Amino acid sequence: MxxxxxxxxxxxxxxxxxxxxxxxxxxxxxxxxxxxxxxxxxxxxxxxxxxxxxxxxxxxxxxxxxxxxxxxxxxxxxxxxxxxxxxxxxxxxxxxxxxxxxxxxxxxxxxxxxxxxxxxxxxxxxxxxxxxxxxxxxxxxxxxxxxxxxxxxxxxQPVIATLRYLLDVNDTIHEITGQLSGSLGFMCGRLDKDDTFSQAIAAAKAHGYTEPDPRDDLGGQDVMRKILILGRMAGWPLEAADLQVESLYPASLAEVSVADFMAATPQLDTAMAARISAAREKGQVLRYVARVTADNGSVNLQELPAGSSLANMKYISFRTGLYNDEPLLIGGKGAGVxxxxxxxxxxxxxxxxxxxxxx
Ligand SMILES: NC(=O)c1ccc[n+]([C@@H]2O[C@H](COP(=O)([O-])OP(=O)(O)OC[C@H]3O[C@@H](n4cnc5c(N)ncnc54)[C@H](OP(=O)(O)O)[C@@H]3O)[C@@H](O)[C@H]2O)c1
CATH class of the missing domain: 3.40.50.720 (NAD(P)-binding Rossmann-like Domain)
Known part of the structure; x- marks a missing residue:
């Protein structure tokens, strides 16, 4: 032993x-x-x-x-x-x-x-x-x-192991995308059910799905780190600055206390409601999606078809030489201690x- x-x-x-x-x-x-x-x-x-x-x-x-x-x-x-x-x-x-x-x-x-x-x-x-x-x-x-x-x-979820395997068998990675945040996935689900954005944030915080300061989730830095790690593993020497990250709160609320931030979140409702209704007119829902390629990447709210499998799970998708037309998908429940x-x-x-x- x-x-x-x-x-x-x-x-x-x-x-x-x-x-x-x-x-x-x-x-x-x-x-x-x-x-x-x-x-x-x-x-x-x-x-x-x-x-x-x-x-x-x-x-x-x-x-x-x-x-x-x-x-x-x-x-x-x-x-x-x-x-x-x-x-x-x-x-x-x-x-x-x-x-x-x-x-x-x-x-x-x-x-x-x-x-x-x-x-x-x-x-x-x-x-x-x-x-x-x-x-x-x-x-x-x-x-x-x-x-x-x-x-x-x-x-x-065996995400890193899968990427390691793809690299070991000499597959070429073209693009990695995914919904990588449980807390933001939860909030988007609440928006589908007609919560306002401020209600969705408060509910995620009350369930313990966000960090104690929800801005740590809403700012997108945690998701950015995850997609950057995957991109770097794929062989792309990217820096954080190569990824465009959409923060879901404005810079004016960056420095206030958590309590003041929570009290101010209704200010964000009107703009989010407009985005939701624009998406709905096209049969789409909003999801916070990360994407990385050899040159760059993004982390932002995107429209996905309502009811589609990708809109409804936490997933990571690898588009590669072997999995080109139909990307290799890992999905399901992902987080939790x-x-x-x-x-x-x-x-x-x-x-x-x-x-x-x-x-
Ligand atoms: N929670 C999840 O579902 C999840 C999923 C994927 C990845 N992760 C990652 O896993 C890590 C841990 O997550 P968690 O949820 O366990 O976080 P957490 O509950 O906040 O625990 C962090 C722990 O680290 C301790 N700590 C802080 N600075 C330290 C230092 N310099 N040296 C030694 N200990 C230090 C803290 O001490 P105190 O107890 O004294 O504060 C605390 O015990 C994070 O990086 C997180 O992003 C978490």
Whole structure:
């Protein structure tokens, strides 16, 4: 049996689901992959819990309960080590073949990821930001054999695996399109049912489908990062600036508080209603669609035929040399913390299997 030391950065929805899946999946990991994940550290934004031999399953389950109750992963008051310090603790403990998991949404994780790769450690990302930064820094992550990021696009749907397969079999990617946001998909569905835009935003927020600040969804940056990641994987060295992103709120509302933003959303209703009725006259509905090709891309509200399958699911479509007339389509339910965590766990196991193959 191979013991794999793991450091988890992030203990939010996805991090907690991942820890639960690791604990409850111990037997399968052992019988199917002859491995045991020793979670040596879990860090949130305020604290870190560490054990060189691996935290016990009981400690992990207690930690999940603590986070759900709003407490930090480690309630002992001590100065939080930096993310780099946490990584260096593994080095100081002479641990080898460590897997680093980034299930934060934090900016600035690149130095930790770079150091981990330099140390021959493995890296699994659900965090899109390192992959969507300037190409000069991100390029390494797309080429690297010990870095995986299945959950960055499509939640747990095998989107990255499918694109990897198409590239492996030497298919030529022409265009990738998709509806990549669960929260914006939900809002568009509410607009179909005659909600005003402000009502749709409020409903998505009330259901917990948006980020705490709904502008993080409405601004389109998260969708932009996903389509940029797919484009870069396809072999196109695009920058974020090559993609035209339509924000669904005006710049004048960018700096106000969340409460003031929510109070101001009825100002957006008239313009959205006009777009909806223009679409309806043509038998169409509005959907927030991302598209990327070798040269450019866009993320914006588009009209799709009402009742069509594409209007009614979260999907990603690959138009390629092999799949040209009829693009290869992956669709269905895509997000949610359990599916995202499953994608992370799948990547972790994949890396273990690969190491076992080569050693
Ligand atoms: N939720 C989904 O369905 C979904 C789907 C696909 C991809 N993702 C991606 O998965 C990632 C995690 O999503 P989530 O829903 O779990 O987010 P979340 O609930 O906001 O959790 C983020 C976690 O990261 C911690 N954190 C922030 N900065 C950190 C740092 N520098 N070092 C260590 N921990 C840090 C936060 O600490 P505190 O707890 O102290 O705030 C929190 O525990 C995001 O990048 C997201 O885009 C999520």
């Amino acid at each position: 191979k013991r794999v030391p793991v450091i988890i950065f992030g203990a939010g929805g996805v991090g907690q689901a991942l820890m639960k899946q690791i604990v409850h999946g111990r037997t399968q990991a052992l019988t199917r992959n002859q491995c045991h994940f020793d979670i040596i550290a879990v860090a949130d934004s305020q604290s870190c819990l560490w054990s060189a031999n691996g935290l016990t399953d009981e400690q992990l389950l207690t930690l999940i309960q603590d986070k759900r109750a709003g407490r930090p992963v480690n309630s002992v008051p001590e100065e939080r080590p930096t993310d780099m310090d946490i990584l260096e603790t593994a080095v100081a403990a002479s641990l080898e073949n460590v897997t680093i998991v980034d299930v934060t949404a934090a900016a600035g994780m690149e130095p930790v990821i770079d150091r981990a790769l330099d140390l021959q450690y493995s890296v699994v990302l659900a965090n899109k930001k390192p992959l969507a930064g300037p190409w000069i820094a991100a390029k390494r992550y797309f080429d690297h054999p010990r870095l995986r990021h299945e959950s960055t696009v499509g939640g747990g 359990e599916m995202t965590a499953a994608g992370v766990l799948g990547d972790m196991l994949d890396l273990v299997r690969e190491q076992q193959h080569y050693t």
